[in-house]
């Protein structure tokens with residue numbers, strides 16, 4: 001059977017991390033991390049507005065599903081716009097090969113804003129968690145489907161030990177169960193099927209019932225196009241949304257952010 005896109009990305013990532021470990025061994029990286037002079041800012045609290053859906057605005061140049069998203073990409077303008085329009089948090093894609101991102105984008109964003117920063121990459125090794133802290137991340141993405149149970153638990157623990165928070169991305173009830181067992185507190189529901197690239201916001205509606213809402217923060221991810229979508233997701237009880245492509249192609253980033261903000265959310269309780 002041929003490799004799906006996630007498997008392809010993960011294979012590439014393993015090679016990349018092996019390379020990084022050779023260039024800068026983990027022990028050395030840990031020494032550098034110990035010298036970082038600032039503490040992470042709260043990503044989780046930024047996503048919890050009473051009665052309102054919070055926005056994580058993503059810096060995204062390219063993607064496997066869309067190819068090039070924005071031709072005249074300007075990192076500084078993008079970060080400045082997300083800052084001025086007061087996105088609740090900013091997600092920076094650092095994956096280079098498939099998304100056209102860069103670790104340097106995150107480091108630059110750290111210099112430009114005090115908003116909570118999410119490192120969006122494919123984390124498969126503890127090394128990348130230390131690297132994320134060194135680059136200035138406040139939070140990082142962990143994809144439940146890409147990690148074994150022990151890894152998920154260990155990675156969440158290490159992320160917290162370094163003062164950051166983990167957004168644990170899920171696609172199925174089983175992955176939600178695994179995320180909860182691994183002590184995740186922020187759970188992402190990805191509306192995009194990474195095999196077919198089909199997007200369906202009903203994924204959030206279906207899966208949110210498996211999460212005992214008052215105890216977790218739920219982020220609906222991918223395929224969110226407009227304010228009506230945010231209203232729909234808010235009515236399902238999502239605490240926050242993660243938006244990349246629709247913002248990057250909006251033509252006016254600040255206006256784009258404002259259009260996704262200020263939408264009410266339902267206070268959902270557990271169904272399962």
Ligand SMILES: O=C(O)c1ccccc1NCC(=O)[C@H](O)[C@H](O)COP(=O)(O)O
Nearest residue numbers: 063064065221222223224242243244245
């Ligand atoms: O976006 C993709 O094509 C993609 C393909 C394979 C793995 C991950 C992918 N996206 C990562 C993301 O999680 C999205 O960038 C994020 O949820 C924002 O999605 P969107 O608003 O649809 O750009």
